[in-house]
Amino acid sequence: xxxxxxxxxxxxxxxxxxxxxxxxxxxxxxxxxxxxxxxxxxxxxxxxxxxxxxxxxxxxxxxxxxxxxxxxxxxxxxxxxxxxxxxxxxxxxxxxxxxxxxxxxxxxxxxxxxxxxxxxxxxxxxxxxxxxxxxxxxxxxxxxxxxxxxxxxxxxxxxxxxxxxxxxxxxxxxxxxxxxxxxxxxxxxxxxxxxxxxxxxxxxxxxxxxxxxxxxxxxxxxxxxxxxxxxxxxxxxxxxxxxxxxxxxxxxxxxxxxxxxxxxxxxxxxxxxxxxxxxxxxxxxxxxxxxxxxxxxxxxxxxxxxxxxxxxxxxxxxxxxxxxxxxxxxxxxxxxxxxxxxxxxxxxxxxxxxxxxxxx
Numbered sequence: 001x002x003x004x005x006x007x008x009x010x011x012x013x014x015x016x017x018x019x020x021x022x023x024x025x026x027x028x029x030x031x032x033x034x035x036x037x038x039x040x041x042x043x044x045x046x047x048x049x050x051x052x053x054x055x056x057x058x059x060x061x062x063x064x065x066x067x068x069x070x071x072x073x074x075x076x077x078x079x080x081x082x083x084x085x086x087x088x089x090x091x092x093x094x095x096x097x098x099x100x101x102x103x104x105x106x107x108x109x110x111x112x113x114x115x116x117x118x119x120x121x122x123x124x125x126x127x128x129x130x131x132x133x134x135x136x137x138x139x140x141x142x143x144x145x146x147x148x149x150x151x152x153x154x155x156x157x158x159x160x161x162x163x164x165x166x167x168x169x170x171x172x173x174x175x176x177x178x179x180x181x182x183x184x185x186x187x188x189x190x191x192x193x194x195x196x197x198x199x200x201x202x203x204x205x206x207x208x209x210x211x212x213x214x215x216x217x218x219x220x221x222x223x224x225x226x227x228x229x230x231x232x233x234x235x236x237x238x239x240x241x242x243x244x245x246x247x248x249x250x251x252x253x254x255x256x257x258x259x260x261x262x263x264x265x266x267x268x269x270x271x272x273x274x275x276x277x278x279x280x281x282x283x284x285x286x287x288x289x290x291x292x293x294x295x296x297x298x299x300x301x302x303x304x305x306x307x308x309x310x311x312x313x314x315x316x317x318x319x320x321x322x323x324x325x326x327x328x329x330x331x332x333x334x335x336x337x338x339x340x341x342x343x344x345x346x347x348x349x350x351x352x353x354x355x356x357x358x359x360x
Contacts, residue, residue, distance in 0.1 A: 014266040015277035015284075018058065021051035022287040025126065026319055029295060031311035037242060045249050046238045052129065052250075053201045053259035059133065060140075060205025061263070068209075074141075078134065085130040088289055089123045095296065096123030120193065124292050128192065133202075135194025140202045149207060156200035157256075163196025164251035170244035185247065192250045204260050212267060219264060227261035234258050279331075286327040287320075294322040 027033065028048035034040045066073045089096075100113050114123075122128040143152045165172060165181040172178040184191070191197065212219055233254040241249055298318050302310045 010273060010276065011267060012272040012275050012277050013269045014058065014263075015281045016272075017054060017262075017266055019277075019280045019284040019287075021054050022284040022291075023320065024048040024051045025288060026291045026295070026323075027316050029125065029292065030313070030315045030319070031309075033312045033316075041238055041242045042235075045241060045252070046234055049250065049252055049255060050234075050259060050262070053255050054263065055129070056133065056136075056198055056201035057205040057208070057259055057263045060137065060202040061209045061267070063137065064206045064209035081130065081134070085127070086118075089118060089127060092124035092127065092292065095292070099124075121189065126288065126292055132192070132194040132198045136198030136202045139194070140199050140206060144206065149203075152203060153200070156203050159196045160200045160251065160253075160256075163191035163193075164253065166191045166248050167241060167246045167251040169246035170241075171246075190248065192248065197250065200256060201259065204256070204263070208260075208263060208267070212264065223261055223264050223268075226257065227265060230254055230257035230261055282331075283324070283327050286330065287323055290326060291319055291323045294326070295319040298322070 024047055028044055028051070032040055033043045063074075063077060066077075070076075096117055097110065100110065105113060117123040119131055120128075122131065140152070140156070143155060147155070165177060166185070169178060169181060172181070181191075208219070234252065237252050237254045241252070295315065298315060299310055
């Protein structure tokens with residue numbers, strides 16, 4: 001479905017939310033966040049797990065809009081994203097080598113591990129997002145060429161449910177489903193990938209791009225109430241997972257309605273419409289890319305000083321401050337050099353993976 005209604009170009013609340021989501025990504029990587037199990041799970045599962053769905057839905061929403069306007073856009077998008085992904089993979093390659101050394105991988109297998117890192121896991125723990133996004137986009141676009149939204153959603157939901165065996169593995173032990181999952185996990189390590197995890201959120205983004213500006217009743221009525229109910233469900237599901245923890249906590253079914261209705265509120269809101277938060281939008285991208293460098297360096301440096309298991313809020317604050325300072329320095333360098341050298345092109349994160357939008 002296409003719409004002739006004008007699409008606004010400024011989404012201040014979305015920019016603010018994506019910046020906050022980048023902070024929650026950092027928080028999720030800071031190990032244990034609080035001594036109290038409930039507080040720890042509330043921050044790391046209930047809040048932090050909303051971040052990636054927001055990025056995925058935002059990226060796919062603007063991807064779909066621009067694809068409708070320019071049929072060549074997908075090729076432009078993937079080319080730009082791959083360049084960005086390869087650049088940051090090169091930056092974090094030393095970390096990836098240290099990681100596989102800690103796993104005990106023989107040095108003669110390092111070259112074989114490289115394509116696995118690039119095409120699946122990412123050479124650093126935050127870069128998994130890119131291959132998962134690429135493959136998920138490819139799958140959803142292919143399915144929508146052959147099926148309607150209900151059938152495609154059923155496929156995506158089934159895959160998400162299969163991936164959720166990782167999160168609910170604590171409840172599945174002793175069953176055939178768990179045995180199958182354990183066999184899969186020994187080979188592929190995680191279900192958080194472009195097959196099981198990202199397609200359903202990408203489909204939500206496409207659906208919003210196609211129907212949000214129309215008269216679809218489900219997307220028009222009682223959205224704040226629906227969002228509030230979905231948050232309650234998210235809290236309940238967090239408690240369920242907390243009682244019997246699985247191997248990871250990425251697949252929460254309540255994330256689907258919660259991220260859907262949150263995105264609708266953010267895209268429709270006219271709050272702060274006259275404010276421009278493009279600086280925060282760019283900062284959010286840098287926070288995502290740069291924070292592991294400062295987080296891991298801080299842990300390594302303090303470990304050398306005898307400080308063991310430095311984690312949680314203190315680690316988050318140090319990482320945030322150091323990363324933010326580096327971002328402001330990069331902005332200053334870019335401003336001073338303007339377009340006189342190639343450096344601004346290197347430090348400018350050309351990808352729009354957090355929002356994937358330019359002027360529409």
